[in-house]
Amino acid sequence: MDFAGASLIADDKLCAAIESVVDAGVDSGYHLLVVQGYSCTKEKTPKDEWIESHPFIVVGRRWIIDYHPNGFEDEEYISLVLTLDDDIEPSVNVQYVFSSVDQSELRVPKNIRQSQSVYLDEHLDGQYEFMKLQSHLGNLLLSKECAHITFEVGGEDFAAHRCLLVARSSVFKAQLCGAMNESSVVKISALY
Template identity: 35%
Template sequence: MPAPGSAALGVDEPRSASAIVGATVTGHHLLHIDGYSRTKHKLPTGQFIKSLPFSVGGRSWCISYYPNGLRSEYADFVSVFLHLDKSAGEPVKARTKFCLLDRAGKPVPSNTSTTEPYEYLPGGVGFGIAQFISTAFLEKSEYLLDDCFKITCDIIMSEELRTEDRIAASPFVAVPPSDLNRHLGDLLAAQDGADVTFQVAGETFRAHRFLLAARSPVFKAELWGTMKESAATMVSLRIDDMLPQVFKALLHFIYTDSLPEMEGQEEAVMAQRLLEAAVRYGMPRLKLICEDRLCRHLDVRTAATTLVLAEQHNCHGLKEACIEFLKSPRLLEAVVETDGFEHLTKSFPALVKELMCKLAAH
């Protein structure tokens, strides 16, 4: 969505990096938002702070940060847009990815957004993400630390822009971001045209076979034969060994590619159960999102059980996070006293041996 012009203030920023591979230029920029509450209070919706310029591919760029959204319909979101400086000369076609960073400096999958390829005109309107971060989510999250948070901007651009690929950009037309997830979420809620019913621990859920089959190879295998035999009739399936609230969250992800908002221990427990569901139904993106959530909820009570879960389901990143957590002698001593560690030693002696070897090497 192109961003309208507006007066802007400067904001500090730490560093940039770029590389050229063949005819493609990639660049990375880290934007540090210091004093979030002050910017939110000072700037109304539609007003932005512009970063200092940074260089990618020999051209000067900057980022516009809207603490209260691009326009009134985005007032509950932080908006971010990329601009090409007027000194750049020729237009540049680029794809941009914006990522919210966690405390370890790693991208948060649920708050990572990539734009479609866009032709940036020197000194022209920008392009970016209007609904980048929900302000309600940000203000409750651990990513806002001491009133600060960090965003990365990755730029992938072609060195040569073909004439036939050029699209005239207009400051009068604003194309909104995709709202497909909202429409599919409404479809799930309304159940219009639903043709499959699930019985889960006494609760009934209705859904759409074509969407389930598109999102999960396991659902596709389960429903394909049934669809060929009775495409116009309602099919009923029973789901065993899953709680209704977990299946509800699974359906929410299938339709919207996102998880319902949760907090604290509720999020940790749901992430654990959804990870198992992701493995069961062959959904790798959901599995990685759950791994990321569990990494952020590691504590003395959960470290041992999470390590077991990671081992059982081949979650390499989550396993390394657990081991890194246990490298602290103080934390390890506390974890050893938990019931989870007792279960670990009795049921997974080989894993305990591997853990001890890695801790000894450290």
């Protein structure tokens, strides 16, 4: 499968493209859609709106991926919709796969959703319940409820959860889980 371009969504909007339309010139291709700052995108994009990828061409047809951070029908899901973005007849029979990679350094696809062979005469098809969002943990983090640690950085305080810091960092694990360590303030100073 050949590369058919990339789109970057950051700060709740599509970033400018280097090329206007990428033509893979192949019968099978993939488009990389990168979303930075999902929480910001979800918060700033109204429920019934979406963000379009840059256009790309595969099988001689122009395509766009519609990214719905608040779902197509249910806001607990992320929805992805493949849109045929041209008026060329006849319509086309396609099969597509959407997958997500949570951390780019891992490069292990998760949440893989593959369509059956679909005849696109309506110009769109998608995974309306592509990935369900686990909002409980996110809400806890945003509310600072039950935060056990405070980071003091440049005179400003930031709340954090000990168990999450320990789970994500061996440095914090060593610092926060030492024998009888009950420290609740971590001071961070800049070194010049």
